[in-house]
Amino acid sequence: NAGVMQNPRHLVRRRGQEARLRCSPMKGHSHVYWYRQLPEEGLKFMVYLQKENIIDESGMPKERFSAEFPKEGPSILRIQQVVRGDSAAYFCASSPSQGGKNYEQYFGPGTRLTVT
């Protein structure tokens, strides 16, 4: 059973460009979370999605950032007009459907975004 997959693993963008980060959850998982890790810091929650629905986006910056989890295909975190402060590691996690002790989140290897 493959784990959470993220691509690309490393992404370099110039200021003003767009960054698209992809996350494929574990098989059978319908909940996806995105977290951001700035250098020397812990992970900060950004957004929680289920298929075709954004459940909680309280951690998303108000501008330039968006996320989706379509019916088919991976979840996408999109950052428009990137700035140097967006340089960070972005982690995706997934968990199974609700019910029972299904709270555990499984993390992908992350995408390390560098903005030059």
Place this chain on the structure above:
Amino acid sequence: AQSVTQPDIHITVSEGASLELRCNYSYGATPYLFWYVQSPGQGLQLLLKYFSGDTLVQGIKGFEAEFKRSQSSFNLRKPSVHWSDAAEYFCAVGPSIQGAQKLVFGQGTRLTINP
């Protein structure tokens, strides 16, 4: 609001020595508690979790953690560390209601192992 404090930014221990990493949380009810480990350039791996029941939980790689409600703590321990344990360790808390919701992470503790 929930918060997690890991008071030690960096800890160095000798190989074979015992280890305790501290974690304190702030939450109104009994939370779900987790310890994750992150090797350099890698994602997070779950070491152990506490939902309810026995307050001493066993995890992978010989780690254990004890939930102490009176101290709002969930410290991670290992009796004898190995060089391969060198990594960053994160404590996290989630709300104690069923359903998948966000985790709040501590700042992390970087563990260095002396040979």
